Amino acid sequence: MSIQPAVEPSTRQGQLPPARISGNIVARRAQKRRALEGSAIFGAQVLIGFGLLAGMYALNAIGGNLLMPSPTSVARQSFIMWTDGTMLAGLGQSLTVIVLGFLLSASTGIVLGVLLGGFRVLGRILDPFVNAMNSTPGAAFIPLIIVWFGLYTEAKVVVVWNAAFFPILINTTAGIANANKELVEMAQAFGAKRSTLFWRVMVPDALPSILSGLRIGAAISTVGTVIAELTMAQSGLGGLLAAAGNRFQMDRYFAVVIVLMALGTAITALLRYAERRLGRWRVSQANGR
Amino acid sequence: MDASLQPIISLRNVGKSFKDGQVRALENISFDVRPGEFVSLVGPSGCGKTTLLRLINGLIPADEGEILVLGAAPVPGPDLAMVFQSARLMPWLSVAGNIEFVLRLKGLGASERPKRARALLGAVGLRDFADAFPHELSGGMQQRVGLARALAVEPKVLLMDEPFAALDAMTREVLRKELLQLWARRGMAVVFVTHDIDEAVLLSQRVVMLRPRPGRVDDIVDVEFPEPRWQNDPRTLPAFKQMREYLWGRIHDMVRDGAELEELAGAFGDLDRAS
Numbered sequence A: 001m002s003i004q005p006a007v008e009p010s011t012r013q014g015q016l017p018p019a020r021i022s023g024n025i026v027a028r029r030a031q032k033r034r035a036l037e038g039s040a041i042f043g044a045q046v047l048i049g050f051g052l053l054a055g056m057y058a059l060n061a062i063g064g065n066l067l068m069p070s071p072t073s074v075a076r077q078s079f080i081m082w083t084d085g086t087m088l089a090g091l092g093q094s095l096t097v098i099v100l101g102f103l104l105s106a107s108t109g110i111v112l113g114v115l116l117g118g119f120r121v122l123g124r125i126l127d128p129f130v131n132a133m134n135s136t137p138g139a140a141f142i143p144l145i146i147v148w149f150g151l152y153t154e155a156k157v158v159v160v161w162n163a164a165f166f167p168i169l170i171n172t173t174a175g176i177a178n179a180n181k182e183l184v185e186m187a188q189a190f191g192a193k194r195s196t197l198f199w200r201v202m203v204p205d206a207l208p209s210i211l212s213g214l215r216i217g218a219a220i221s222t223v224g225t226v227i228a229e230l231t232m233a234q235s236g237l238g239g240l241l242a243a244a245g246n247r248f249q250m251d252r253y254f255a256v257v258i259v260l261m262a263l264g265t266a267i268t269a270l271l272r273y274a275e276r277r278l279g280r281w282r283v284s285q286a287n288g289r
Numbered sequence B: 001m002d003a004s005l006q007p008i009i010s011l012r013n014v015g016k017s018f019k020d021g022q023v024r025a026l027e028n029i030s031f032d033v034r035p036g037e038f039v040s041l042v043g044p045s046g047c048g049k050t051t052l053l054r055l056i057n058g059l060i061p062a063d064e065g066e067i068l069v070l071g072a073a074p075v076p077g078p079d080l081a082m083v084f085q086s087a088r089l090m091p092w093l094s095v096a097g098n099i100e101f102v103l104r105l106k107g108l109g110a111s112e113r114p115k116r117a118r119a120l121l122g123a124v125g126l127r128d129f130a131d132a133f134p135h136e137l138s139g140g141m142q143q144r145v146g147l148a149r150a151l152a153v154e155p156k157v158l159l160m161d162e163p164f165a166a167l168d169a170m171t172r173e174v175l176r177k178e179l180l181q182l183w184a185r186r187g188m189a190v191v192f193v194t195h196d197i198d199e200a201v202l203l204s205q206r207v208v209m210l211r212p213r214p215g216r217v218d219d220i221v222d223v224e225f226p227e228p229r230w231q232n233d234p235r236t237l238p239a240f241k242q243m244r245e246y247l248w249g250r251i252h253d254m255v256r257d258g259a260e261l262e263e264l265a266g267a268f269g270d271l272d273r274a275s
Ligand SMILES: Nc1ncnc2c1ncn2[C@@H]1O[C@H](COP(=O)(O)OP(=O)(O)O)[C@@H](O)[C@H]1O
Pocket: B018, B019, B023, B024, B025, B043, B044, B045, B046, B047, B048, B049, B050, B051, B052
């Protein structure tokens, strides 16, 4: 009988209690294994961290302060820059550009993406232009932006907008153009008008795609901000980087790099969180398609 | 004239082609559905069953012939409701939210919708799942929500496109019974598409048999068993056996008449079960 092997374990009633106990043991063992694995991973990470610090000390000992600052002096500079307000001012300037640029690219990218996705003809007309712009490295437009907008905050915001706008636009357009046809037909069958269909079915269906566009856009906004601050009027964290680098103050330079690392990580984590909150149903949708 | 004697759906010589006439999906389809009647459309896949439902729903226009639903050309709206093979629930809305969506399309006020949605979920035994999201439900429960959504608009015609085909045998059996009960209570006309002959005979008062390439009406048979059928299972009756044997005979005739054998075998996995 072909079904017998599958049925066997549960039909042998005499063995049911031990099976349950062993199930408990299995669960506990798995828990223990996971905990062990977790602490092993954390241990390895701490070890690598110490390794990096040791490497910095070693390079500093061999090559001097210019090749690699010692972690102690990086920590000292960090403390100085945070207490005298330099870092806070730089962070504030950078965040202003990041946030303004991101909000600008998010709002324009989503609005235009919704239009291009909803009106197919418009989307097809503009497709080659969007692609051409998206394929051009954002930095290529910096000289033009300087000529048009100058060197200060508004010009930097334009640089960020120019870099982050297209991924958001493209993701939004694709999300709406590829909206689930079965759901669209369902809503049509129940008499949904075009506008209802669009706002209550196609746009929500595109939300996961829009959110990943926003995540990419946010990452690009950070990069764009630092590039703008390095190449235009020096300001913010990028300006501090340039100033420290130009004067070969590598300890100051590293102190700023650490802040940039933390900033990038925090922004990514924030958007992941937003994505999870808004996209609870995403898993099921991915499975259902 | 008494309105109840007028057919609620009437098809006259309906034809439909796709791809600029290259694919002839339906040809010369004529039949009526009376108010409150339960009619099944049976036929192998590709014979145009789904297309026929879309035509009746008013989602696509016919190329030839005339379709009247409630005395006029069909327009999608609250008089018609569709249940699909997959539940087609919006994953970003809760179960109740999915039902409120069609209540809103029907024009119900925002204050009334939640109460109505919950009442309907009660009717299909899912009151406790109103706030759950579709992905938290099993396939059978999702299909129940799809049914509740269709009933929510209080349609005069319920269109069902192989609604139980993707479910396991036990769930299917339970849902068939529930459908019969809901139909008896509400009395809407049902057009039920299936490729399962037993299911068609079990549920419906009339079976429209379609044959493929292009989709045409092969035969229309009346099915008369003691009602209500959820209490007296007709499958034990000799008349049930006769009916299904007759319909299987029609399938075999289709094969003899030159319909592609593989095509039929694909739809009726157990073609020789009846022989
Ligand atoms: N939108 C469409 N475009 C082109 N061909 C279609 C379309 N819809 C249905 N058809 C064709 O019409 C025929 C009937 O399809 P369908 O109504 O889905 O059959 P069934 O539901 O009985 O399986 C098939 O040959 C199918 O390929």
